[in-house]
Amino acid sequence: MQTTAHVSPNPHSYWLHLGAGAFHRAHQSWYLNQLHQLGDTRWTLALGNIRNSASQATLDQLGKQQGVYTLEVISPDGEIDYQTITAIKTVIPWDAELEQLISVGCDPQTKLISFTVTEGGYFLKDDGHLDLKHPVIIQELTDPSNIATIYGVLVAILRRRMATQAGPVTLLNCDNLRHNGDCLRTGLNDYIAALDEKALAAWCENSISTPNSMVDRITPKSDDALQERLIEQGIHNDNVPVACEAFSQWVIEDDFIAGRPELERVGVEFVDDVIPFEEAKIRVLNASHSGIAWAGSLLGHQSIDESLTPQVREWIRQYVAQDVVAALPQGSIDLNTYCTTTLHRFSNAKVRDTNQRVSSDSIAKLQQFILPTLKTRYQQGDVPKATLVLVALWYLFMQRRAAGTLPFEYQDRALESVPFATIFAQEDSVKAFAQSPALMGTLAEHPTFTEDLRNAVKDVEKTLGDS
Known part of the structure; x- marks a missing residue:
């Protein structure tokens, strides 16, 4: 230093x-x-x-x-x-x-x-x-x-x-x-x-x-x-x-x-060391913020506070409780309490943040905020089902974008680096999405990741359809 x-x-x-x-x-x-x-x-x-x-x-x-x-x-x-x-x-x-x-x-x-x-x-x-x-x-x-x-x-x-x-x-x-x-x-x-x-x-x-x-x-x-x-x-x-x-x-x-x-x-x-603070914030607050924006957009909502339906709140709580807590070493920050505080902050209707703004640059956000938890949980020998929900939400979000049915224009400076048109033109677009190195990095080669994501997409689609 x-x-x-x-x-x-x-x-x-x-x-x-x-x-x-x-x-x-x-x-x-x-x-x-x-x-x-x-x-x-x-x-x-x-x-x-x-x-x-x-x-x-x-x-x-x-x-x-x-x-x-x-x-x-x-x-x-x-x-x-x-x-x-x-x-x-x-x-x-x-x-x-x-x-x-x-x-x-x-x-x-x-x-x-x-x-x-x-x-x-x-x-x-x-x-x-x-x-x-x-x-x-x-x-x-x-x-x-x-x-x-x-x-x-x-x-x-x-x-x-x-x-x-x-x-x-x-x-x-x-x-x-x-x-x-x-x-x-x-x-x-x-x-x-x-x-x-x-x-x-x-x-x-x-x-x-x-x-x-x-x-x-x-x-x-x-x-x-x-x-x-x-x-x-x-x-x-x-x-x-x-x-x-x-x-x-x-x-x-x-x-x-x-x-x-x-x-x-x-x-x-x-x-001396910012890592415990940043890991809690990035994996809980930032990842959740993106997940809420994707889910809310799929549900037809414009803002983050409107998007916090009981189901979306439950998805976020399960993501933190099941995967983030397991992926991070135990420290002085109570991650479940931090999650509750975060959801309370997001629900403030007078600080109305739009799903369009929060969902921008999601390629980098997926890679920075969410993939590290996925990788750690797979390395631990578990299927990170709760985190896969967030990835499934983004898959469906980008599928809507490809179809031209998002309620706003999606902005992402890394769009040119990922062949989304090719991905969503495939008969098995989930496979093309999951196995894209430009999106998933080394996870694209994981033996069960594609099928795990496919199952998550089906579950999320059913849940959204029942909403």
């Missing part, structure tokens, strides 16, 4: 975040804002986007508002608190070459670079290494001037930091990936190796740290109703508000090579 400097080494240090989505503004930015309210303003946030994506309009408007926005915080009992967030001091306009973003990233005062690019934005294979055959990665390696991934922008920043002797920097992954800091480092190392930049690889060995972290706060997509509530509160000058639940958690391995804000003062947990 790197030596950690807990306070800023300079009177003012910059923290650059990549990804102007709602979650960052409800989570990381909110924590720093809390610290500023305590009078510690030694760190300030800069915010920018890698791609000219849907969140670009948000970033542009945020720039017009000089980084200031309203956060609507909703308690489980429905009580609402409106907070003004002012932690973002620099909003970086997007340009095709990302020159302004890279310039901020290589500033010697920038000591921390965090990012939220979703689970699908890391292009990792089943073995955890970078998929160098993915079309997006191939295109970027072929034309490095056309940056589209977290690796491309980080390499551009790190290359310039090395050349200008800007000093070390911490790269903080804030996405829902197991061992997310390690994942980023492996993918980044593979990317640099593919570029054959040996000097940069050697510099990174001693000049970056990549702590693992776990983040948690339900943050639904903003809608017109949020704007109407702000107007009722007399707030008329905010076009980019964010709503979130009151619950928030952030656990980080204390491995910051260039200093960090004293976020422990506002509830961030700094630990």
Whole structure:
């Protein structure tokens, strides 16, 4: 572990975040804002986007508002608190070459670079290494001037930091990936190796740290109703508000090579090992969230809280009680209690998250959140029937997509990597689905997995038909 400097080494240090989505503004930015309210303003946030994506309009408007926005915080009992967030001091306009973003990233005062690019934005294979055959990665390696991934922008920043002797920097992954800091480092190392930049690889060995972290706060997509509530509160000058639940958690391995804000003062947990926290969260909360979205979509519901029918709740409880508890070593976290708390949070109708948003990027979510439990239970010699229900729900969800009968447009940046049209054109589409290495990795070769999934699909179809 790197030596950690807990306070800023300079009177003012910059923290650059990549990804102007709602979650960052409800989570990381909110924590720093809390610290500023305590009078510690030694760190300030800069915010920018890698791609000219849907969140670009948000970033542009945020720039017009000089980084200031309203956060609507909703308690489980429905009580609402409106907070003004002012932690973002620099909003970086997007340009095709990302020159302004890279310039901020290589500033010697920038000591921390965090990012939220979703689970699908890391292009990792089943073995955890970078998929160098993915079309997006191939295109970027072929034309490095056309940056589209977290690796491309980080390499551009790190290359310039090395050349200008800007000093070390911490790269903080804030996405829902197991061992997310390690994942980023492996993918980044593979990317640099593919570029054959040996000097940069050697510099990174001693000049970056990549702590693992776990983040948690339900943050639904903003809608017109949020704007109407702000107007009722007399707030008329905010076009980019964010709503979130009151619950928030952030656990980080204390491995910051260039200093960090004293976020422990506002509830961030700094630990030696984040694994117990992230495993509980990923396998219980994240996997359940996806399963509920798939089930709810099949039942014709639009939101997560509406999707929590008694049957769906039972599927989730059985998944945790039968398989997650057995797959994870016994620790200090009571997983069944955690599951109950999670379902209570999901049922909050005033934090209305859509099945469309939660189900997006499900290829990566299946692989990150659900397949590890399947693999462990098979290795233990058991058939993970409760977890297979979740996979069956996604099979039926994607079958509906192939038929054009989903109630919304499904979005997934990894769609090109899986031949869904071919899979669902097969007479035995369950077999084609189960035995697709692009989806299931090594599970595709398991001797009973296909038939186990087929049985689960039949059971789920019957249950849904009886609903």
